[in-house]
Amino acid sequence: MPRISLQGVVKHYGGIKAADGLDLEVNNGEYLCLLGPTGAGKTTALRIICGLTRMDKGDVLFDGKSMVNLEPEDRKAVMLSQTYALFPQLTVAENILFGPNIREMPQEVKDRTLADMLDLVRLTHRPDALPRELSGGMQQRTALARALATGVDVLLLDEPLRALDARLRISLRHELRSLAKSLGITTIHVTHDQDEALVMADRIAVIREGRIVQVGTPAQIFDDPVSPFVANFVGQSNFFVGVVEEKREATLVRGEKGHVVLARPCEQGLGEKVVVGVKVGNTEVHKGGEGFFEGRVERILFEGRNIFLDVDVPELGRLSSKIPSWRLGRLAVGDLVKLNWSADKANVFAMPTHGLERELKVE
Amino acid sequence: MMSRLARATEFVSKRSFRQLWLGFVILFFLGFVILPTLYVLTYAFTNWDLIQSEVLSNSEIMSQIWTAIANSFEIAAIVTVIDILFGLPMAWILVRKNFRGKQLIDTLIDMPLAVPTAALGFSAAIFWGITPTDLTNPLGLKIISSPFLLIILLHVVFSYPYMVRSLSAILEQIDQTFEVAGRTLGASPLTAARTITLPLFRAGLVTGIILCFARSLSETGGTVAALATISNTDFNTAPTLIDSLQSTPALAFTSIVLIILALVLLVIVAFVVKRVHIPIRKVWPRPERILSRNLGPKFKDVTSVLFLTFIVLIPSFFVFTFVFTSSPSTTTDWSTFGEALFNSFLIAGVVTIIDLALGVPLALYIAKGRSKRLPEALDILVNVPLIVPTVALGFSLKLFWVGGEPVSGPFAIFLVMLAHIAFTYPLMVRNVTGAVEEIDPTFEETARTLGAKPVQSFKRVLLPMIKASILAGAIMAFTRSLGETGATRAISTTVLTAPNYIVNLVKGVKDYYTAALACIILIILSYALMLLLRYITRRRKEAS
Numbered sequence: 033m034p035r036i037s038l039q040g041v042v043k044h045y046g047g048i049k050a051a052d053g054l055d056l057e058v059n060n061g062e063y064l065c066l067l068g069p070t071g072a073g074k075t076t077a078l079r080i081i082c083g084l085t086r087m088d089k090g091d092v093l094f095d096g097k098s099m100v101n102l103e104p105e106d107r108k109a110v111m112l113s114q115t116y117a118l119f120p121q122l123t124v125a126e127n128i129l130f131g132p133n134i135r136e137m138p139q140e141v142k143d144r145t146l147a148d149m150l151d152l153v154r155l156t157h158r159p160d161a162l163p164r165e166l167s168g169g170m171q172q173r174t175a176l177a178r179a180l181a182t183g184v185d186v187l188l189l190d191e192p193l194r195a196l197d198a199r200l201r202i203s204l205r206h207e208l209r210s211l212a213k214s215l216g217i218t219t220i221h222v223t224h225d226q227d228e229a230l231v232m233a234d235r236i237a238v239i240r241e242g243r244i245v246q247v248g249t250p251a252q253i254f255d256d257p258v259s260p261f262v263a264n265f266v267g268q269s270n271f272f273v274g275v276v277e278e279k280r281e282a283t284l285v286r287g288e289k290g291h292v293v294l295a296r297p298c299e300q301g302l303g304e305k306v307v308v309g310v311k312v313g314n315t316e317v318h319k320g321g322e323g324f325f326e327g328r329v330e331r332i333l334f335e336g337r338n339i340f341l342d343v344d345v346p347e348l349g350r351l352s353s354k355i356p357s358w359r360l361g362r363l364a365v366g367d368l369v370k371l372n373w374s375a376d377k378a379n380v381f382a383m384p385t386h387g388l389e390r391e392l393k394v395e
Numbered sequence: 396m397m398s399r400l401a402r403a404t405e406f407v408s409k410r411s412f413r414q415l416w417l418g419f420v421i422l423f424f425l426g427f428v429i430l431p432t433l434y435v436l437t438y439a440f441t442n443w444d445l446i447q448s449e450v451l452s453n454s455e456i457m458s459q460i461w462t463a464i465a466n467s468f469e470i471a472a473i474v475t476v477i478d479i480l481f482g483l484p485m486a487w488i489l490v491r492k493n494f495r496g497k498q499l500i501d502t503l504i505d506m507p508l509a510v511p512t513a514a515l516g517f518s519a520a521i522f523w524g525i526t527p528t529d530l531t532n533p534l535g536l537k538i539i540s541s542p543f544l545l546i547i548l549l550h551v552v553f554s555y556p557y558m559v560r561s562l563s564a565i566l567e568q569i570d571q572t573f574e575v576a577g578r579t580l581g582a583s584p585l586t587a588a589r590t591i592t593l594p595l596f597r598a599g600l601v602t603g604i605i606l607c608f609a610r611s612l613s614e615t616g617g618t619v620a621a622l623a624t625i626s627n628t629d630f631n632t633a634p635t636l637i638d639s640l641q642s643t644p645a646l647a648f649t650s651i652v653l654i655i656l657a658l659v660l661l662v663i664v665a666f667v668v669k670r671v672h673i674p675i676r677k678v679w680p681r682p683e684r685i686l687s688r689n690l691g692p693k694f695k696d697v698t699s700v701l702f703l704t705f706i707v708l709i710p711s712f713f714v715f716t717f718v719f720t721s722s723p724s725t726t727t728d729w730s731t732f733g734e735a736l737f738n739s740f741l742i743a744g745v746v747t748i749i750d751l752a753l754g755v756p757l758a759l760y761i762a763k764g765r766s767k768r769l770p771e772a773l774d775i776l777v778n779v780p781l782i783v784p785t786v787a788l789g790f791s792l793k794l795f796w797v798g799g800e801p802v803s804g805p806f807a808i809f810l811v812m813l814a815h816i817a818f819t820y821p822l823m824v825r826n827v828t829g830a831v832e833e834i835d836p837t838f839e840e841t842a843r844t845l846g847a848k849p850v851q852s853f854k855r856v857l858l859p860m861i862k863a864s865i866l867a868g869a870i871m872a873f874t875r876s877l878g879e880t881g882a883t884r885a886i887s888t889t890v891l892t893a894p895n896y897i898v899n900l901v902k903g904v905k906d907y908y909t910a911a912l913a914c915i916i917l918i919i920l921s922y923a924l925m926l927l928l929r930y931i932t933r934r935r936k937e938a939s
Contacts (some may be wrong), residue, residue, distance in 0.1 A: 119859075
């Protein structure tokens with residue numbers, strides 16, 4: 033299966049930059065999630081890889097071979113759209129055999145492929161059903177079988193789980209990933225759902241405004257984000273703006289209003305303006321003891337396993353925290369609480385040139 | 396065999412071949428459809444002196460032309476208004492109501508579309524008109540003596556189905572939840588329908604108005620037949636005037652004026668209906684509630700059905716009574732009628748095949764190239780032959796190919812084919828464009844990534860989905876060609892097609908009995924075709 037690389041891909045639609053110098057390497061057999069907000073250029077990237085959209089500039093290589101002049105049908109890269117695009121007039125079996133029929137494979141090969149695929153996606157009992165007679169999950173599996181029956185090298189999944197209901201979506205995550213991994217297919221899975229990406233991916237590529245912002249394992253993306261945007265998009269974060277005052281085993285940052293917080297060691301020099309970001313799940317709330325800030329509980333949201341707390345800190349505004357829900361009875365709206373975190377959970381970022389608010393904006 | 400097919404697929408999938416083929420299709424459209432249709436406009440520049448000396452300075456001809464054109468536009472306007480008034484409630488009944496016999500009404504509405512207008516004209520005239528004494532017609536109402544009124548009644552018959560179809564197509568797409576929401580917020584049914592659903596109707600209304608107006612404006616065969624049946628000699632609409640005029644400059648002048656006015660009107664209608672808001676915000680809760688409750692809806696339903704029965708259907712098929720009540724003709728020449736039928740079917744068949752071969756590719760190009768400039772422009776141009784009155788189109792085409800000289804024999808039939816292609820081609824393109832636009836492009840794109848070449852993905856994925864629309868377009872083109880009189884007569888009044896044969900019987904030799912029999916045969920044949928169309932479209936609905 034090929035290694036895919038995108039080099040400096042540029043695509044404009046009128047004034048909109050859907051790809052703005054996109055660079056990405058996907059390894060042989062890797063399951064990569066392309067994660068980004070709506071309109072970041074995720075689908076455009078997929079369409080450029082399979083050849084449905086022609087780029088303005090740049091190159092797409094499979095195993096070092098340029099694909100630019102190859103038509104979509106010659107790339108062996110199958111795109112699976114959000115709606116699955118199962119051909120409505122064909123049965124499950126006919127849909128699955130679409131590729132083999134086009135390639136005019138011998139009948140016995142087709143028979144074997146069909147049996148294998150039906151078995152693989154657990155649809156042995158429904159080969160003659162029409163797509164509209166199937167449930168969402170079955171449709172999804174049929175579409176997958178159709179892609180695999182074609183003998184694909186590259187699987188491009190455009191929000192494949194989006195149209196399913198929440199419970200099914202979660203149970204299919206594992207199934208989809210293990211299927212692709214067991215066949216060793218290079219897979220790019222586009223999603224805007226960070227949980228999906230974290231659970232499913234070998235590596236995640238975060239995309240924003242037509243550029244890749246960060247590529248890394250789910251743990252890297254979650255724990256070591258390269259920018260406030262990534263820190264906030266993948267697991268919500270609290271941010272604190274200040275100036276580096278001390279650099280020892282931890283960095284000491286002082287805000288405009290005199291608050292002081294601790295964070296990881298950083299590259300920024302003394303006196304430099306920085307942003308400290310901490311995941312809400314790593315922000316602790318206590319009624320007594322030590323804390324960087326003190327504030328009043330403004331709102332408590334019960335989320336099942338966790339509770340989500342908004343705390344109003346005078347002069348700073350609202351900070352949030354996610355804590356286990358067994359503590360629900362011990363906190364109430366209006367309580368005075370301290371906010372704290374361990375220094376090694378707090379990342380330090382250079383102050384974005386266009387301002388923090390613009391940096392965090394999701395559109 | 397397989398490899399040759401594979402090689403052919405390979406060849407037609409080449410980008411260079413596809414571009415060449417597309418270029419040919421576009422050139423055909425421009426050169427054989429648009430250019431001949433509008434060619435008559437150039438006559439004003441090249442032969443202005445002739446127009447000046449023979450038409451503009453001849454006050455008698457001028458007054459004839461202006462009266463005819465004014466008649467045409469007045470009739471078209473009145474007909475369109477009647478169509479809207481009675482078409483809207485009927486569309487409502489068909490889409491929003493469920494009752495026994497709905498299928499029947501649904502079928503009946505389309506019937507006049509299948510009947511050649513020449514037959515309709517004769518049929519409606521013997522139903523309504525005060526007929527001459529040599530025409531035995533005991534069952535006819537004999538109440539209309541004004542040709543103006545008679546033509547209005549006739550035009551309503553064949554334009555009404557267009558209005559109902561355009562409006563119900565839109566109504567079907569309008570989500571009823573809006574109206575339901577309005578109802579739950581306290582609006583009476585009438586208020587909800589009027590303020591919420593009606594404003595969403597604009598697109599359908601534009602289509603309906605343009606179709607009805609253009610159909611009425613360009614109708615020739617039925618009008619000539621109806622006027623001849625009541626022995627009228629001095630009343631003319633623009634198409635019947637063109638039909639009877641001899642001098643080329645006068646013909647050209649009338650055609651030019653007609654084409655320009657029709658195009659201007661198209662633009663105005665499209666513009667006005669889009670921009671001007673019908674004052675629908677104001678609400679009169681009490682009277683509207685009363686209208687919604689008591690006899691209001693019943694009255695609306697009953698009137699709609701009565702209108703359909705007495706104004707549209709009975710006049711259409713009244714001709715069937717005629718053969719039983721009048722004495723058989725002795726001079727019936729069936730071999731000529733047979734030849735006319737053969738010619739009509741030959742022309743319609745060839746025309747439909749060419750429409751299929753060259754219309755479908757253009758439709759695909761237009762539907763897939765949205766937001767690009769050339770397809771957008773072609774999309775607008777495609778409407779032009781639908782708006783241009785077919786007599787003017789026929790005359791323009793004749794001027795383009797043979798300089799307006801008289802033609803006869805097989806060559807005349809060939810020219811008639813070209814003329815019929817010009818006005819049926821848009822029907823095919825419209826139908827297929829609409830169907831392709833409704834289909835998610837992801838289907839074909841997915842097929843491509845699954846390894847299908849463009850030709851294969853069209854054949855295996857798109858074609859099965861739009862097959863019914865292509866067939867519908869083909870049958871529409873076929874029946875339109877079969878029933879066309881105006882364009883045919885503009886090429887030559889002696890070309891022997893079935894509608895022309897009927898017109899000549901009524902207008903020339905006054906053999907009403909044979910005309911009626913010919914009408915009936917033509918109606919039955921056309922109706923069989925329409926049943927086929929309905930059968931196909933029904934199956935599509937069930938399949939989707």
